[in-house]
Amino acid sequence: MNYVDRANPILGSSVNRIDGPKKVSGRAVYTSDHDFPGLLYAVPVPSTVAGGTITSLDTSAAEAMTGVRAILHHGNIGKLYRVTDPARARVDEKRPPFADDEIRYYGQYVAAVVADTFEQATAAARAVKVTYAARSFNVSPSLESNELRVESQRGDVDGAFSDAPVKLDETYVTPAETHVAMELHATVAVHEGGAFTLYETTQAVVNHQHVAAEMLGEPKENVRVISRFLGSGFGSKLWPWPHCFIAAMAAKQLGRPVKLVLSRKMNFMAAGHRPLTQQRMRLAATTDGKLVSLSQDYLTHTSLLDDYKENCGEATPFMYSTPNLRVRSALVRRNVGTPTSMRGPGAIPGLFALESAMDELAIKLNMDPVQLRLQNEPKVDESTGLPFSSRHLTECLTEGAKRFGWNHRNAGIGAMTRDGMTLGWGVAGCSWIALRFPTEATVELRADGTVRAVCATQDIGTGTYTVIAQLISDVTGLPLDRIEVVLGDTDLPPGPISGGSATTASVINAMRQAVRQAMEAVLTLAAKAPNSPLLHRDPKSLAFVNGAIRAGADDTAPLPFQRVIEMAGGASVSGQGKSEGGFDDPLKKKYSLHSFGAHFAEVTWQPEIARLRVSRIVTVMDGGRVINQKTARNQIEGSLVMGVGMALFEETLYDQRNGAPINSNFADYVVATHADTPQMDVTFLDHPDLVFNEIGARGLGEIGLAGIAAAITGAIHHATGIRIRRLPARIEDLIST
Amino acid sequence: MNAPARTTLTPDFYVTVGIKVNGQLHTLSIDPRTSLLDALREQLHLTGTKKGCDHGQCGACTVHVNGRRINSCLALAAVHDGDEVTTIEGIGQPDHLHPLQAAFVEHDGFQCGYCTSGQIMSAVALLQEPCGPRDDDVRELMSGNICRCGAYKNIVAAIQQVRQNRRT
Numbered sequence: 001m002n003y004v005d006r007a008n009p010i011l012g013s014s015v016n017r018i019d020g021p022k023k024v025s026g027r028a029v030y031t032s033d034h035d036f037p038g039l040l041y042a043v044p045v046p047s048t049v050a051g052g053t054i055t056s057l058d059t060s061a062a063e064a065m066t067g068v069r070a071i072l073h074h075g076n077i078g079k080l081y082r083v084t085d086p087a088r089a090r091v092d093e094k095r096p097p098f099a100d101d102e103i104r105y106y107g108q109y110v111a112a113v114v115a116d117t118f119e120q121a122t123a124a125a126r127a128v129k130v131t132y133a134a135r136s137f138n139v140s141p142s143l144e145s146n147e148l149r150v151e152s153q154r155g156d157v158d159g160a161f162s163d164a165p166v167k168l169d170e171t172y173v174t175p176a177e178t179h180v181a182m183e184l185h186a187t188v189a190v191h192e193g194g195a196f197t198l199y200e201t202t203q204a205v206v207n208h209q210h211v212a213a214e215m216l217g218e219p220k221e222n223v224r225v226i227s228r229f230l231g232s233g234f235g236s237k238l239w240p241w242p243h244c245f246i247a248a249m250a251a252k253q254l255g256r257p258v259k260l261v262l263s264r265k266m267n268f269m270a271a272g273h274r275p276l277t278q279q280r281m282r283l284a285a286t287t288d289g290k291l292v293s294l295s296q297d298y299l300t301h302t303s304l305l306d307d308y309k310e311n312c313g314e315a316t317p318f319m320y321s322t323p324n325l326r327v328r329s330a331l332v333r334r335n336v337g338t339p340t341s342m343r344g345p346g347a348i349p350g351l352f353a354l355e356s357a358m359d360e361l362a363i364k365l366n367m368d369p370v371q372l373r374l375q376n377e378p379k380v381d382e383s384t385g386l387p388f389s390s391r392h393l394t395e396c397l398t399e400g401a402k403r404f405g406w407n408h409r410n411a412g413i414g415a416m417t418r419d420g421m422t423l424g425w426g427v428a429g430c431s432w433i434a435l436r437f438p439t440e441a442t443v444e445l446r447a448d449g450t451v452r453a454v455c456a457t458q459d460i461g462t463g464t465y466t467v468i469a470q471l472i473s474d475v476t477g478l479p480l481d482r483i484e485v486v487l488g489d490t491d492l493p494p495g496p497i498s499g500g501s502a503t504t505a506s507v508i509n510a511m512r513q514a515v516r517q518a519m520e521a522v523l524t525l526a527a528k529a530p531n532s533p534l535l536h537r538d539p540k541s542l543a544f545v546n547g548a549i550r551a552g553a554d555d556t557a558p559l560p561f562q563r564v565i566e567m568a569g570g571a572s573v574s575g576q577g578k579s580e581g582g583f584d585d586p587l588k589k590k591y592s593l594h595s596f597g598a599h600f601a602e603v604t605w606q607p608e609i610a611r612l613r614v615s616r617i618v619t620v621m622d623g624g625r626v627i628n629q630k631t632a633r634n635q636i637e638g639s640l641v642m643g644v645g646m647a648l649f650e651e652t653l654y655d656q657r658n659g660a661p662i663n664s665n666f667a668d669y670v671v672a673t674h675a676d677t678p679q680m681d682v683t684f685l686d687h688p689d690l691v692f693n694e695i696g697a698r699g700l701g702e703i704g705l706a707g708i709a710a711a712i713t714g715a716i717h718h719a720t721g722i723r724i725r726r727l728p729a730r731i732e733d734l735i736s737t
Numbered sequence: 738m739n740a741p742a743r744t745t746l747t748p749d750f751y752v753t754v755g756i757k758v759n760g761q762l763h764t765l766s767i768d769p770r771t772s773l774l775d776a777l778r779e780q781l782h783l784t785g786t787k788k789g790c791d792h793g794q795c796g797a798c799t800v801h802v803n804g805r806r807i808n809s810c811l812a813l814a815a816v817h818d819g820d821e822v823t824t825i826e827g828i829g830q831p832d833h834l835h836p837l838q839a840a841f842v843e844h845d846g847f848q849c850g851y852c853t854s855g856q857i858m859s860a861v862a863l864l865q866e867p868c869g870p871r872d873d874d875v876r877e878l879m880s881g882n883i884c885r886c887g888a889y890k891n892i893v894a895a896i897q898q899v900r901q902n903r904r905t
Contacts, residue, residue, distance in 0.1 A: 020842035021834060023850030024857060026785015026825035033784035119770040182789045182797055182851040182885050231851025232886055264790045461849025461886055630845045634888055638848060641887025666794035666883060674876040677889040
């Protein structure tokens with residue numbers, strides 16, 4: 001069978017999102033938009049202590065209130081189970097809701113009110129009286145541990161450090177951060193005929209189904225999970241949270257659909273956060289700037305019961321060449337809700353520390369920070385000895401420097417000015433793993449001339465609907481308006497999580513296999529259908545070109561594929577595809593699989609009024625082949641905007657008096673707004689990673705946030721002489737001079 | 738599913754309000770605690786308007802009341818008796834988009850789409866407001882609408898394209 005590339009390839013183009021018109025007209029249906037007859041509303045009651053035991057839970061006043069149908073708590077929620085198969089069913093907060101009377105963090109749910117309306121449930125939730133025997137708790141942001149465990153090691157890191165002529169020994173802190181996806185976490189649970197349908201704000205319908213089945217004690221086929229549109233997640237919606245099972249149990253007990261939408265405040269308490277990290281970096285180099293020792297000892301906080309680890313050493317072992325390296329880590333328990341993956345988990349705080357340390361080392365060496373990175377570029381992944389599948393960090397740095405105008409940099413502190421403002425310029429490298437997960441897909445060619453591609457993955461805003469349509473269009477030659485993509489439903493063939501920047505790379509091979517199989521089936525049908533003009537032809541002599549079947553290169557009257565299906569009396573012809581992957585991807589035994597990039601940041605500083613702005617960012621990405629220029633660019637630019645927040649604004653603060661995440665709203669947890677948007681110039685290098693998949697695409701959802709905070713704090717140092725080692729950079733840090 | 742009616746409030750808890758939404762008059766008997774946002778979403782099932790904070794801090798719930806943009810989560814429905822409300826559903830449909838909606842698609846002025854209704858409602862209002870010509874002017878007037886995906890650059894480009902077309 002032949003495939004014909006069209007004159008204007010759809011892959012790598014800038015087509016609009018196929019779901020765009022729905023999203024801009026309010027017609028895209030998100031979880032909390034679902035409505036059913038008899039719908040009830042659930043509102044959780046969060047604890048108001050960070051440690052202790054519930055001594056009484058008085059629901060009498062709340063129960064007497066109008067519209068209240070039930071108040072669920074430890075005594076009556078019914079049996080919920082713990083997950084026993086974490087490889088298939090991942091959940092970060094493993095304790096089922098209301099499992100005991102112990103309180104381990106502020107905001108832990110102690111009850112939930114179900115009522116006829118949201119207003120009634122909200123009022124009644126406030127009327128539930130809970131008393132606690134409070135215990136001491138710890139939410140200190142200062143971490144200590146004597147139990148460092150080695151993660152990666154080569155050479156003699158301590159010996160090389162002590163002998164080296166140029167050294168750096170500094171500790172970098174990134175605060176607890178909260179994802180604050182615009183869409184509040186929500187569940188709409190329907191229990192009917194003994195089975196659950198759960199409309200969930202999830203980045204992973206398949207995982208959610210496994211977790212829900214285990215925790216609810218149901219066979220998997222009794223739990224269907226649906227997420228058609230997700231108002232973003234950034235990791236906070238990767239794994240289920242306790243509220244999901246409160247809603248499910250309420251729906252089951254009451255025999256009515258139940259909607260539970262967390263408040264913004266609850267989102268800060270019991271729906272995950274990026275944990276605080278504290279990283280001691282020791283770098284040593286020769287006087288001409290060859291790294292000889294790199295040590296990273298890092299601590300991260302986690303909750304009392306769960307071992308979520310922020311893997312800050314993810315990129316350290318392979319980022320730069322050094323014969324001596326060691327990464328060690330330890331978890332420190334705090335009375336906080338369980339942390340979880342947040343965009344670029346591990347590598348993003350890790351690269352803030354590593355890239356900041358590289359910048360500081362360059363200053364000690366009196367060397368250009370770009371040059372320091374260039375001359376410590378490794379030839380292979382020195383942690384494993386494996387070759388990189390595709391690594392172009394050097395080109396990212398040199399291309400970025402050129403686009404930014406880095407050669408005009410005067411390295412002196414505060415030496416550059418523009419329009420009466422002091423300028424600061426900073427640079428950082430970045431990296432993120434190339435991941436792909438096992439994926440199955442089905443593609444149908446239908447008698448109405450359309451194609452339907454389905455998979456139980458989901459589009460969380462990254463553009464998965466559109467990218468899949470482009471992949472199908474590329475193979476079939478059909479226009480996007482004849483391609484329907486259906487995702488976000490566990491009734492579909494199992495698909496990947498929308499996490500780890502893995503979705504695109506995961507679906508590529510499965511989707512293309514599936515559509516090719518469907519096309520081959522149509523060709524076979526063309527040679528078999530009784531009325532077909534191609535009856536008895538060898539299917540191998542036929543070609544599927546732009547949606548029609550050609551008997552040869554000079555066939556002037558190709559047969560539309562839908563005619564063949566029609567002639568055979570069928571509704572559709574389908575094909576299946578399957579692709580490999582996972583954290584134990586066999587490809588990882590042969591190659592070091594990562595994306596790379598470089599950021600150049602400019603800040604403006606007005607010391608007279610202590611006003612700091614990020615004015616300009618130039619970013620160059622080496623993320624393999626880009627399938628959609630528009631959605632890819634949007635991912636990177638969006639990450640840069642988030643990076644401005646990470647560098648300057650974002651920090652979840654725990655009240656030391658009561659343990660509450662105290663700035664639990666958009667006025668006090670500050671994220672970048674329109675007015676904070678810098679000028680951005682994003683370039684994609686075009687180096688398809690054909691080791692990784694047949695298109696050569698890697699993921700782009702997270703890497704843009706890696707390194708950017710270090711580029712910005714490097715620029716702040718250049719402008720002000722102040723080195724920010726504890727994020728975010730605060731105005732009070734800058735006016736201390 | 739045979740379920741009882743949604744509202745089982747005692748009659749003395751009801752407030753009757755008449756609100757014209759997207760040109761159509763709705764007479765609602767509502768709990769006086771109901772925000773305009775919740776009335777639109779939970780009673781009128783106009784779910785294009787989103788809840789992102791319920792505190793007037795994020796802008797996802799932006800609608801027009803008598804032609805001006807407001808955060809509908811900060812407004813009690815009961816005080817809008819007789820008012821005219823426009824929601825995203827009243828601005829355009831998928832096959833008949835308002836120029837701003839079309840510009841948002843063209844410029845990819847969103848990712849997840851959750852803040853998008855609010856961004857567009859703010860932007861439609863901005864077209865009539867005294868806003869300077871520069872991108873920075875638009876950024877200032879749009880800063881009440883948070884986009885956590887960070888599609889700000891594209892949102893401003895979409896707004897500026899429509900403003901440009903209106904001037905010429």
